[in-house]
Amino acid sequence: MVIRTLTPPALPVAPAEPPLKVSFKAHMLAVREDAIVQAVNRLLAEKGFDLMTVDQVAAEVGIAKASLYKHFPSKEDLAAAAMVRVVGRAQAFLAGLPANARPLDQLKAMVRWMMQLQLAGEMPSLPHHNSSLRTTLVNNKAYVDGLMQVSEQLGGWIEQAQQDGSLNSSLPALLVLYTLYARACDPVLEFLKASGLHSDQELVELVVRTCFEGLNARPT
Amino acid sequence: MVIRTLTPPALPVAPAEPPLKVSFKAHMLAVREDAIVQAVNRLLAEKGFDLMTVDQVAAEVGIAKASLYKHFPSKEDLAAAAMVRVVGRAQAFLAGLPANARPLDQLKAMVRWMMQLQLAGEMPSLPHHNSSLRTTLVNNKAYVDGLMQVSEQLGGWIEQAQQDGSLNSSLPALLVLYTLYARACDPVLEFLKASGLHSDQELVELVVRTCFEGLNARPT
DNA sequence: GTCTATAAAGAGATAGAC
């Protein structure tokens, strides 16, 4: 599809930990930064970018705000780091999927994973409109590369599923991809969760069904 | 369904203009306030609540910021007024639909209308997380009542469509309703529009199809 | 009701000591 410019990738996932010889100091720094990014991730999921303050991040990590700025140069870069982390988790999840499953099932598994992440309060939510944030993101190579790799993987499955007849082949592949991505921030999840009528698991299955089968009655 | 506590309403739409005898001054005030709300509506669609500033609203209307606060007590109330306006337009649209159409087609028409509003840059977007804004909205009787009436109308059509076999009757009606509402802020529209591959009309039809028919291939 | 001018508070970012 459009996004993939090369051949389908073998999905080598970058190791989360650096090589062998790391000094104790460097290790502590990595641990500290991971704690920061984790806090940012949680706060972004809870409040969104605009309502999250750097003071809150510092308080949650338990360090001074000025110390944060020694690690990350701006609030936007904090958010970008959280997005890099999420994309990395997505890559790890994809890498752990059974390689011999049907493409359609791979796609459904990915959608389920994204929705479970949202329900667990671990899916960062960024505003669509903030342009300085967008600039920071598109300039972040780790984020762009990671997202591209995920998109290439999903795009390959989409094309395969359209060829094997399990996905509607009259839909543009890009529409399918975006429709799947949109499940990561689907407001239906939180609204329906607020109704208290369904468990998280039921919710995920219901939304997966509406996404793939639609609202119409199936012809029998 | 859950939302409807009374019998299906006859959908009397409140007239936009007050009765007959209005003083010239009151008329001018109404016109001015309508200009304000219209500007807020546009800015909310373009930037979202958090990035919209009251100064921008004042500049767009062409009056001083302090004058705005003579009409509306807070930024949240400005946004609420814009939402009331949109709900009113939705009610007017619903009232203008042919009464004898199939319930499923009524629902599709409503979804199309919401998406066209978004593509036209006239659908205000509010953050899910802002609690002071939520408080202002739920305390706004015009907004709550209007939204309730729209929901009752749609809910009635959903139940009818499930009974006549055109909507999947194994899906909770509330899930269907929220899934339709979610089309009003569907990020797929803007992302796919940015690709430049489709006209607005094609885009709307594609998303309506994925919403009702799903991504799966239909059994032939 | 509209204006100019300003208050008041919040939040991103930094200075400088240790």
Added chain:
DNA sequence: GTCTATCTCTTTATAGAC
């Protein structure tokens, strides 16, 4: 690298004249 204290700017909201 971490801290306390502070700067600076933006933004909401208001005071007070007309």
